[in-house]
Amino acid sequence: MKQDSTPRLAPHLNCRLNRRQLLQLSGVSALGLATLGSGLGAAARHSNQHSNGEIWFSAQGNKASEYSLSWLTNGAEPTTVLSGFRGHGAASDPVNPHRLVMFARRPGWQGLVVDVTTPDRVQTFDAAPGCFMHGHGCFSADGQWLFSTESDIDSGIGKIVVRNSRTFAVEQLFDSGGIGPHDMALMPDGRHLVVANGGLLTHPKSGRKVLNLSSMRSTLSYVNVASGQLVEELTLPYDKASIRHLDVAPDGTVAIATQLQRAAMKHEEAVPLAALHRPGSHELTPLSSPEPLLAQFNDYMGSVRINPHTGLAGFTSPRGNLVGFWDIHTAELAGYHPFFDVCGLTVSADQQHFVLSNSAGEIRQLNARTLQEQPHLRQRFDDMHWDNHLFTISLMS
Amino acid sequence: MREDTPTRALQRRSGWQQPVSIGILALTLAACGGTRENDQATLSQGSLDLAFEQLTDATLVADATRMATETETLNRHINSFCASPDAAGLTQAQGQWQILASAWQQLLPYNFGPLNDDLVFPTFQNIDSYRPRGRDYTETVRTEIDDLLVSDDVLSADYFASRNFNRVGLLALEVALFETAAEQDTDATAVLNEFVAQTRKCELLTGLGGALERQTDKVRDGWTVTYKDTGKSYRTQFLSGELDDGSTSLVALLTSVQSYLDYLQQRDVVSNVARISASDSFDSWTLMTAAINSISDLLEGTTDEQVSLFELMISGGNATAVETVRANLQQARDAIANRDATSFNASAAALDGNFKRDIPDSLDVSLGINFSDGD
Numbered sequence: 001m002k003q004d005s006t007p008r009l010a011p012h013l014n015c016r017l018n019r020r021q022l023l024q025l026s027g028v029s030a031l032g033l034a035t036l037g038s039g040l041g042a043a044a045r046h047s048n049q050h051s052n053g054e055i056w057f058s059a060q061g062n063k064a065s066e067y068s069l070s071w072l073t074n075g076a077e078p079t080t081v082l083s084g085f086r087g088h089g090a091a092s093d094p095v096n097p098h099r100l101v102m103f104a105r106r107p108g109w110q111g112l113v114v115d116v117t118t119p120d121r122v123q124t125f126d127a128a129p130g131c132f133m134h135g136h137g138c139f140s141a142d143g144q145w146l147f148s149t150e151s152d153i154d155s156g157i158g159k160i161v162v163r164n165s166r167t168f169a170v171e172q173l174f175d176s177g178g179i180g181p182h183d184m185a186l187m188p189d190g191r192h193l194v195v196a197n198g199g200l201l202t203h204p205k206s207g208r209k210v211l212n213l214s215s216m217r218s219t220l221s222y223v224n225v226a227s228g229q230l231v232e233e234l235t236l237p238y239d240k241a242s243i244r245h246l247d248v249a250p251d252g253t254v255a256i257a258t259q260l261q262r263a264a265m266k267h268e269e270a271v272p273l274a275a276l277h278r279p280g281s282h283e284l285t286p287l288s289s290p291e292p293l294l295a296q297f298n299d300y301m302g303s304v305r306i307n308p309h310t311g312l313a314g315f316t317s318p319r320g321n322l323v324g325f326w327d328i329h330t331a332e333l334a335g336y337h338p339f340f341d342v343c344g345l346t347v348s349a350d351q352q353h354f355v356l357s358n359s360a361g362e363i364r365q366l367n368a369r370t371l372q373e374q375p376h377l378r379q380r381f382d383d384m385h386w387d388n389h390l391f392t393i394s395l396m397s
Numbered sequence: 398m399r400e401d402t403p404t405r406a407l408q409r410r411s412g413w414q415q416p417v418s419i420g421i422l423a424l425t426l427a428a429c430g431g432t433r434e435n436d437q438a439t440l441s442q443g444s445l446d447l448a449f450e451q452l453t454d455a456t457l458v459a460d461a462t463r464m465a466t467e468t469e470t471l472n473r474h475i476n477s478f479c480a481s482p483d484a485a486g487l488t489q490a491q492g493q494w495q496i497l498a499s500a501w502q503q504l505l506p507y508n509f510g511p512l513n514d515d516l517v518f519p520t521f522q523n524i525d526s527y528r529p530r531g532r533d534y535t536e537t538v539r540t541e542i543d544d545l546l547v548s549d550d551v552l553s554a555d556y557f558a559s560r561n562f563n564r565v566g567l568l569a570l571e572v573a574l575f576e577t578a579a580e581q582d583t584d585a586t587a588v589l590n591e592f593v594a595q596t597r598k599c600e601l602l603t604g605l606g607g608a609l610e611r612q613t614d615k616v617r618d619g620w621t622v623t624y625k626d627t628g629k630s631y632r633t634q635f636l637s638g639e640l641d642d643g644s645t646s647l648v649a650l651l652t653s654v655q656s657y658l659d660y661l662q663q664r665d666v667v668s669n670v671a672r673i674s675a676s677d678s679f680d681s682w683t684l685m686t687a688a689i690n691s692i693s694d695l696l697e698g699t700t701d702e703q704v705s706l707f708e709l710m711i712s713g714g715n716a717t718a719v720e721t722v723r724a725n726l727q728q729a730r731d732a733i734a735n736r737d738a739t740s741f742n743a744s745a746a747a748l749d750g751n752f753k754r755d756i757p758d759s760l761d762v763s764l765g766i767n768f769s770d771g772d
Contacts, residue, residue, distance in 0.1 A: 340644030341765030
């Protein structure tokens with residue numbers, strides 16, 4: 001299903017509204033309100049009556065009629081909520097973790113809001129006026145605000161859109177600190193967002209085509225959530241590496257995963273695709289590996305996830321059909337695991353396992369310390385096509 | 398879980414493929430008896446399994462076996478030449494290297510399983526140092542040979558087993574067989590004279606040949622005897638869909654060929670290989686012919702009795718896709734005939750696209766949504 005390339009709201013509305021206008025603007029579409037209890041949500045399958053325990057959730061689906069947000073509760077049969085759009089990243093409300101938000105894949109126009117305890121009731125919200133989504137977002141520490149990465153359609157400037165997490169009204173827009181903001185996370189201090197600005201300029205009318213390969217500039221930016229001020233910006237020494245995804249450790253160490261724009265490079269040398277930003281440092285530390293292994297990643301990393309318990313960070317590569325792991329304290333390669341079309345990566349609630357997913361509906365678990373796969377924990381859901389990212393929440397009764 | 402149908406039930410029992418459309422399954426094999434025109438369209442587990450088994454044996458196992466056989470032949474010629482170096486022996490060894498290099502390009506599109514058996518130190522890179530990153534290690538090999546000719550190192554099997562991948566394999570043998578170490582002179586008389594003058598060069602040549610034979614034997618045995626100490630051949634695992642990384646066998650096959658075609662054009666292989674060994678009857682275009690023929694055989698089948706991938710695609714109502722791929726294969730052949738590298742690389746790119754989209758779509762195979770259309 002192709003996305004309509006024009007914004008849903010009136011054409012005169014754009015990202016350059018003043019604050020008063022923004023506060024008056026409701027981001028919850030009439031369509032979104034009207035879908036409560038009907039349409040998308042009502043198509044939830046295998047509605048799981050067990051709302052307690054560990055949930056792994058992901059965008060899912062291989063074709064338009066199947067695009068959805070799906071989750072496994074305690075590893076049981078999946079629950080699926082049709083979305084009507086291909087999702088990408090997702091987030092859970094830290095105060096009410098059973099409330100999930102999924103963002104549309106770039107160039108995206110909607111977000112989906114689902115409560116796992118009542119999957120038949122859903123909400124949707126639209127991209128900010130004059131903007132399109134990049135597929136990622138997160139909540140504020142108190143759960144009151146929802147942040148999403150978007151771009152101004154006309155100017156191409158990256159934005160952080162701030163929404164009221166109850167009404168989904170757009171309250172504010174900040175510059176993301178770069179072009180093509182993709183993944184984003186709240187820092188442990190709760191006052192800053194770290195943003196992966198991919199540096200790739202795209203326009204909805206030209207789909208996912210990159211329009212600025214020769215001049216691309218990817219940055220890792222830190223933005224104050226209260227003021228929107230850019231407080232720090234870092235770049236990699238390889239200018240054609242697009243910083244796409246990230247994760248944050250409890251001590252504030254940020255792990256980033258990149259995708260190389262090889263077509264714009266003048267050499268064929270293998271380039272590190274992962275890096276760390278340690279608190280207090282003003283540079284990114286590339287994560288190296290033997291060149292034959294690095295070459296296997298095919299210039300492409302998908303998801304990244306840090307295990308706080310073991311200090312190992314995993315990086316998936318669906319184009320390399322493998323996941324690699326590095327120690328975030330020593331920056332040394334710790335191991336790797338081949339897995340066809342792997343992309344989704346999360347940490348189990350007890351932090352004892354890395355959990356992997358692929359588009360064939362498979363789930364694998366690796367011991368988070370030894371990185372040995374636990375084959376007896378393999379699962380396969382024939383009708384599932386897990387998409388790029390996987391997340392964990394833990395629900396208490 | 399979706400409602401089970403006979404088609405889907407067969408897919409699950411097959412193990413080697415993703416769900417295939419009903420149209421493809423309405424197909425009979427000539428191997429079941431009678432001529433193709435008289436056969437009734439039937440659907441059977443045996444038919445599907447047999448088709449994939451035929452493809453595996455006729456192309457994948459056959460090419461791996463041939464690679465090992467031609468390497469053994471090369472080493473016989475090397476041993477014979479080194480026992481009494483003369484012009485005829487050198488010509489024979491050089492000619493066999495050329496045959497071997499062609500056999501390699503026939504096998505290389507199927508770079509999975511025993512060939513690509515390790516993420517960090519895969520076997521294929523010990524055979525072909527150009528394949529991993531398109532990096533030309535000719536100077537590295539020349540330096541290595543120069544050093545070895547004057548060193549006291551014992552050129553044993555263990556010695557060569559410990560060498561880095563960029564100092565052994567087909568390239569190292571090409572440099573040793575086709576040019577002098579002293580001047581990089583490719584004149585056959587000069588090469589022969591150097592072998593006569595320096596017996597250590599024959600030791601080196603023998604050692605390199607033996608090292609390559611260990612690799613090609615490993616690949617053949619992996620396909621036919623046992624793979625990674627599993628006690629099962631890779632052929633068995635491949636046909637039953639028991640692949641370590643969770644991919645299906647057909648996906649592994651299609652993505653491997655796609656990756657090879659991407660490699661051909663991205664690394665401009667035709668312009669960068671077999672330069673030292675080029676002669677009146679052999680050069681990089683010979684190798685490209687071998688590669689295109691191998692891929693064509695995979696798709697068309699090699700005998701009338703074999704049910705081919707193209708026949709499966711046509712049975713599924715995708716004759717147009719088949720004609721598209723055939724046209725691109727012909728363009729590649731035309732480019733080879735015209736020795737046009739630009740056109741050949743464009744054809745390889747087109748075929749790369751066919752293996753990413755037209756062929757898997759026609760076979761109703763998913764290459765993975767993250768692989769084909771990621772973030």
